[in-house]
Amino acid sequence: QSALTQPRSVSESPGQSVTISCTGTSSDVGGYNYVSWYQQHPGKAPKLMIYDVSKRPSGVPDRFSGSKSGNTASLTISGLQAEDEADYYCCSYAGSSVVFGGGTKLTVL
Amino acid sequence: EVQLVQSGAEVKKPGESLKISCKGSGYSFTNYWIGWVRQMTGKGLEWMGIIYPGDSDTRYSPSFQGQVTISADKSISTAYLQWSSLKASDTAMYYCVRVSYMVRGFPGAFDVWGQGTKVTVSS
Numbered sequence: 001q002s003a004l005t006q007p008r009s010v011s012e013s014p015g016q017s018v019t020i021s022c023t024g025t026s027s028d029v030g031g032y033n034y035v036s037w038y039q040q041h042p043g044k045a046p047k048l049m050i051y052d053v054s055k056r057p058s059g060v061p062d063r064f065s066g067s068k069s070g071n072t073a074s075l076t077i078s079g080l081q082a083e084d085e086a087d088y089y090c091c092s093y094a095g096s097s098v099v100f101g102g103g104t105k106l107t108v109l
Numbered sequence: 110e111v112q113l114v115q116s117g118a119e120v121k122k123p124g125e126s127l128k129i130s131c132k133g134s135g136y137s138f139t140n141y142w143i144g145w146v147r148q149m150t151g152k153g154l155e156w157m158g159i160i161y162p163g164d165s166d167t168r169y170s171p172s173f174q175g176q177v178t179i180s181a182d183k184s185i186s187t188a189y190l191q192w193s194s195l196k197a198s199d200t201a202m203y204y205c206v207r208v209s210y211m212v213r214g215f216p217g218a219f220d221v222w223g224q225g226t227k228v229t230v231s232s
Contacts, residue, residue, distance in 0.1 A: 003153065034220040038154070045204055046146075046154065051218035070230055089127055089154050089217075093212045098156040 004090055004101035006030065011107040017078040020104045022057030030071035034093035037066060037075045040103075041086045049088075050075060082108050083085055111135040113143075113205050113223035120229045121195050127232060128191040129226045131205030138186035139163040142208035144216060145179060148225075149201040157218060160188055166217065188197045195230045202227050 005023040005099045012018040022029065022037075029035055035053045038046035048057055050066035053073060073092070077084055085108040090101040116130040132141065144159040158169035162181040168178070178191040188205060202225045209220035 019121065032212070034212050034217045038219075043221040046219075046224065048209075048218060048220050051209065051220075057220060091156075093155070093215060093217055095213075096215060098216050100154040103153045 002099070004092060004099055006087050006088075006090060006104045007039070007050055007103040008102075009105040009107065013109045014080050014082060016080050017076060018080060018106065019076045020034065020106070022073040022091075022101045024092055024094075024099070025071055027091040028094035029068065029073050029090075029100050031095075032093050033068070035066065035068060035073040035087075036091045037064075039084075039086045040088045040089065046089065048092050052053055077106070080108050084103075084108055111206060111207075111221055113221055115157075115203075115205055115223040115226045117183070117206050118227040118229070121232055123195055123197055125195050125230075125232055126191070127195055127228065128189050129228065131141075131188045131223050132191075133186045133188070133207070136207075139183050142182065142216065143188040144208055144213060144219065145177075145188075146204045146219070147201050152203075154189055156216070157190070162186075162188065179232045187192065195222045195228075196231075197227060197230050202219060 037050040040046040052068040053068045137144045142159045145157040147155045157173040160167045160179045162183045181188040205223040206219035207221035210217045
């Protein structure tokens, strides 16, 4: 199973919105609505931010939203804050396995 | 509070064996699958496999099948990741994770993460 494709890095200013893409195939992202997103700050464990493409766990701000179109899922963060600066990983159910994206470093300028 | 607490960092030599642990608390340990995720230094996340502590049913990623062994002791709410002969390429951070729900026998998402166990393999 190949890793899902994410941009290596994105950057945006505080208060603005940013979207991180996650591209897979019809065998993973495109075939199922089981995409999740994880936030990882340096030296910390990842944290679940979005599951089932667009659902937010309790406690995750509604500034974080997810969507999917075809083989590409997206994570959008609106009203960027300094604390959102982190690495973000997408993940998809892939039939008899699970596959992660390579990760995207978000810099809040 | 639901949490997974992992064992401490390990430094081993190539060829040695190793077993790291992950203790769950704050929830019914036998009712949720537990998985392991590898993160090599400066790299992304890789799903390794899962176990259901209730009956020790285990599933592995094709990339890790035969390379590691996942086990659990439900009496002490602890899952394990084991190597019989370590290689330098096993150097990484390893996270245990709770599977929030399953999809046709495989993880849908991971809702609780341990703090990670750093494994260093060097001669």
